[in-house]
Amino acid sequence: MISVYYFGSISLILIGLYAVLVKRNVLKMLIGISIMETGVNLLLISIGYVSGKSAPILSEGIGPSQAVDPIPQALVLTAIVIGVATTAMALSVAVILYEKYGTLNVEEIRRLRG
Amino acid sequence: MLKRALAIITLLIIGYWLAQGLAGVPFGEDKMLVGQYYLDNVKEQTGAVNAVTAVVVNYRGFDTLGEVTVLFIASTGVGALLWKRKKERTAETQGSIVLTTGTRLLVPFVMLFGAYIFIHGHLTPGGGFPGGATIATAFLLLYMAFVQYEIPHKAFEKIEGAVGMAYVLVGLIGLAIGGYFLFDWIWQTWSFGTENIGRLISGGFIPIIYTIIGLKVGTELSGIIDNMVKEEVNE
Numbered sequence: 001m002i003s004v005y006y007f008g009s010i011s012l013i014l015i016g017l018y019a020v021l022v023k024r025n026v027l028k029m030l031i032g033i034s035i036m037e038t039g040v041n042l043l044l045i046s047i048g049y050v051s052g053k054s055a056p057i058l059s060e061g062i063g064p065s066q067a068v069d070p071i072p073q074a075l076v077l078t079a080i081v082i083g084v085a086t087t088a089m090a091l092s093v094a095v096i097l098y099e100k101y102g103t104l105n106v107e108e109i110r111r112l113r114g
Numbered sequence: 115m116l117k118r119a120l121a122i123i124t125l126l127i128i129g130y131w132l133a134q135g136l137a138g139v140p141f142g143e144d145k146m147l148v149g150q151y152y153l154d155n156v157k158e159q160t161g162a163v164n165a166v167t168a169v170v171v172n173y174r175g176f177d178t179l180g181e182v183t184v185l186f187i188a189s190t191g192v193g194a195l196l197w198k199r200k201k202e203r204t205a206e207t208q209g210s211i212v213l214t215t216g217t218r219l220l221v222p223f224v225m226l227f228g229a230y231i232f233i234h235g236h237l238t239p240g241g242g243f244p245g246g247a248t249i250a251t252a253f254l255l256l257y258m259a260f261v262q263y264e265i266p267h268k269a270f271e272k273i274e275g276a277v278g279m280a281y282v283l284v285g286l287i288g289l290a291i292g293g294y295f296l297f298d299w300i301w302q303t304w305s306f307g308t309e310n311i312g313r314l315i316s317g318g319f320i321p322i323i324y325t326i327i328g329l330k331v332g333t334e335l336s337g338i339i340d341n342m343v344k345e346e347v348n349e
Contacts, residue, residue, distance in 0.1 A: 002133050003141035010132050014125045021121045043136075048149075051142030056165035057239065058157060059312070069149040070165035077170055078181045081243050081331075085188030088338050092195040095342070 005046035012039030026094045026104045030087065037083040041076045048072030161301050161308070162236035162317040170241065171320045175296035178323075179281065181243075182330060186278060189334040192341050201344040209259040217259035224252040232328030236317030242324040246331025253336040257343050265336050274333045277326045284319060284326070 012035055019032025048069035056067040094104065101109050139145075146153075152173060153165055162168040170178050208214070225248075231238075232245030256263045288297030300306050301318025310316050 002137060006133070006136045006139075006141060010129050010136070013132070014129050017128070018121055018125055021125075022118055046141065047139060047145070049142055050144050050146070055239065056153060057237075058153070058163045058165065064150070064153040064156075067153050067165065069146045070152055070169050071149045073166045074169040074174060074177070077166065077241070077243060078177050081181050082184050084335075085185050088342075089188050089191050089195070092192045092342065096195055 003046070005042065005049070009039045009043035009046060012036070012042060015039075024105050024107055026097060026106060029106075030090050030094065033090070034083070034087055037079070041079055041083075044072045044076050044079070157311055159301075160236075160298060160318055160320065161311055162320050163312050164236050164238065164241075166239075167235045167241045167320055167324070171235075171323050172296075172298055172318070175285070175323075178327070179285070179296070182278070182281065182327060185331060185334055186274075189274075189337050192338050196341045196344075198346040200347050202347045203262065203264065203343060204345045204347065205261050205343075208261050214259050217255050221252045221255055224255065225249055228252065228328070228332065232324045233321060234314070235324035236320040237312065237314070242327025243331055245324070245328040247335060249328065249332035250335030250339065253332075254339050257339055265340050267340075270333045270337060273329055274337070277330045277333075281323065281326050281330070284323060 016032040016034070016036030016039060019035065020029050023029055023032065048071065050068045053066050053068045054062055056070040056073065058064065058067065097109065098104055101112050103109060103112075152169055156162060156165045156168045160168040160172045162172070209217070228245045228248030228251075230245075231240040231248060232242045235241035235245070253265055285296040288299050289295045291297060291299040291303050298318040300322070301308075306315075306318070308316075314321075
């Protein structure tokens with residue numbers, strides 16, 4: 001039986017992909033991409049989990065044998081920032097699209113382009 | 115309708131395929147190879163107690179340098195895409211008195227907390243990126259509450275460039291002293307703060323790097339906010 005965290009992250013990825021495939025509004029597609037990023041990050045973090053262990057901050061009661069894997073957390077720290085950066089870029093492209101074409105519907109933009 | 119049904123069927127197939135792949139990865143079991151090495155040696159090798167920040171800054175410092183580069187390119191790209199000859203803030207309604215007064219009270223605390231997060235990156239959860247984002251939140255609050263507010267551009271752009279160069283400079287000093295880029299010279303050559311692991315003055319160059327990253331992320335995200343909030347003004 002698959003773990004609930006894996007199931008949840010796969011569902012998030014699929015929901016995001018559905019939004020990208022089906023929606024016509026550019027902003028809704030960007031929301032879908034953000035949801036996908038969240039799903040991927042959740043998947044990475046949950047792969048690093050070791051049941052019963054605590055966060056990898058070695059303090060008084062927590063030694064090297066009682067902490068979860070620190071590498072996926074470091075990877076996700078990177079991935080989150082990159083997600084924010086790409087989202088900011090895409091949002092400014094959406095602003096320019098609306099200024100140029102007066103619509104955010106991808107099908108209409110394609111038609112206007114000829 | 116047909117399109118949606120097709121999409122859902124395709125997605126279900128993809129989901130089943132992903133779930134099949136993940137069925138071989140047991141949840142909650144110890145899968146650490148390199149991770150255990152990091153956990154065992156993080157205190158002696160880097161002086162930090164927070165293993166995640168040690169991995170991010172020390173063991174895999176190139177990742178962080180690339181990440182900062184990505185963020186810098188994104189901020190520059192947003193600036194280039196939304197570049198107009200004359201841009202001003204065109205918000206028409208001032209925030210209510212409760213909002214403006216509350217913002218005045220809150221902003222120093224938010225900034226202090228952001229600085230706390232990135233200075234204590236080697237001891238507590240967080241680090242440069244969350245701390246920088248918190249500082250950018252303070253500027254976002256100012257933008258939302260006041261009609262006329264603008265970040266001090268000259269200072270911000272100079273800080274952004276200077277801290278970016280400082281990061282590379284710290285790495286280059288490591289190259290000169292220890293033989294490779296981003297070598298932790300403060301910890302491994304000077305042994306600075308060796309006896310007080312777990313207190314503020316420890317952790318080699320992690321607090322320094324994280325202060326640099328925090329300032330960089332804070333200024334860059336504030337710059338992105340500034341670019342997005344402004345609109346073109348016809349003369």
